[in-house]
Amino acid sequence: MLVERYSPSMLRIASLYTPSRAVAEDVVQETWLAVLQGLDRFEGRSSLKTWIFRILTNRAKTRGQRERRSIPFSALADRETDSSEQAVDPSRFQGDDDRSPHGWASPPTSWEEVPEDRLLSTETLSKVDEAIAQLPEMQRLVITLRDIEGWSSQEVCNFLDITETNQRVLLHRARSKVRKALEEYLAEEEKAPA
């Protein structure tokens, strides 16, 4: 049933805007009631899923009162992709005059040896959660929808009304930062005595 299938995702997305889990739950409930009441007016111009999640984000934003003026996602996306940003700290690469210009100076190590139970431990997952929480709004939304909720890039573009390119740039920036946080965390663990 739709409620069971979508509510967990809705809760996560509502939580991006609301101060507490209780408020997020309220928003999910309100959304479903609004969906029921508005079902007659649903014209099928977007998918039902997109429509439901639009109602959700509008309500969550209102309840969260994070933004007095509601800025469209597309404008936020332009803003977040405006400046250039590097996936990896430039200091990890060699300079123009070095032996291999722009090759690794301090290359990443393989994670293949990292035991699965450490990689998926509650502590590691909470580090990832934390890293996502610190991302700018659009990057956080895109990585949540794509990598946690499993939406396709097309669904995310339709829902947020952003271009394919912006979607990819936002996803790239988000994933790059989460990777960095994981790398730092795993290196820290390694240094600690066993």
Next chain:
Amino acid sequence: MTQDQTLTCQELVELVTAYLEGDLAAPDRARFEEHLVACDGCTNYLEQMRTTIRVTGMLTPESLSEEASTELLSAFRSWRT
């Protein structure tokens, strides 16, 4: 990118998402994969990105509290009847 130019590591890391999304044009994709064959650092980097995606995917959505879902389900039931 011009045809004969090889990728540097610093350029490759910026293409990883486009590569994983299948959005690279064939010649760029070939250059990307060519670079990987000869570069352990970038191979590890790509593997780290794949692992990052996998770990992120383990953050499963929470469920609604029992109270909230019971309320919702009863609201739905009364709506239908």
